[in-house]
Amino acid sequence: MSKEVNPRLKEWQDKYHGKDISQEYVHAQSYNMDKVGQTVRLESQQFVGFWRRTFAYIVDSILLSLFFYIFSMEGFWPTFLIGAIYYTTLTSSSIQGTIGKVLIGAKVTDKHGNQISFGHSVGRFFAYFLSGIILFLGFIMVAFNGKKQGLHDLICQTYVINKN
Structure with a gap:
């Protein structure tokens, strides 16, 4: 029985697998969220017309x-x-x-x-x-x-x- 992986988590893991992510991590932590979450957060908002x-x-x-x-x-x-x-x-x-x-x-x-x-x-x-x-x-x-x-x-x- 396989466990499903969150697609955003999978994208994060695929993107940074084997790379030094310390700078990305520091940048993401300054916003209290991961880089993938940042993008989704703003794009998921409804912009005011x-x-x-x-x-x-x-x-x-x-x-x-x-x-x-x-x-x-x-x-x-x-x-x-x-x-x-x-x-x-x-x-x-x-x-x-x-x-x-x-x-x-x-x-x-x-x-x-x-x-x-x-x-x-x-x-x-x-x-x-x-x-x-x-x-x-x-x-x-x-x-x-x-x-x-x-x-x-x-x-x-x-x-x-x-x-x-």
Whole structure:
């Protein structure tokens, strides 16, 4: 009677049989999972599409507009700084997204499916400008990209996926 072997385990064993896997093991352990698990984890997620992300953006815009109105904030720099703090802090926090993304049940991750750092979030925020400056084509490409990435996501190697 033969015992069935998990296909992913078999793939791991076949790939690294007889090789020095110490570097791969260290890399995989830094993410608390094996390399095969990493790939499957991100690819098995459902990526959030254009309309849900647009709805999240509208919610965030309304919230920020209300904040600016209540506190009588005007001018480019004050609103820019508050917007930057809002997007970068929440996206890099444990909730992994703005209030709009939380409402639609989405989160922002890096290419391994992990929470992004504050620095990564700042880079993503500035990449939004590239997405918008070319007639918003960088945002519209979310609708046509297989992994639902905008230009800012491609530049920063981030994904917006459903929260489990």
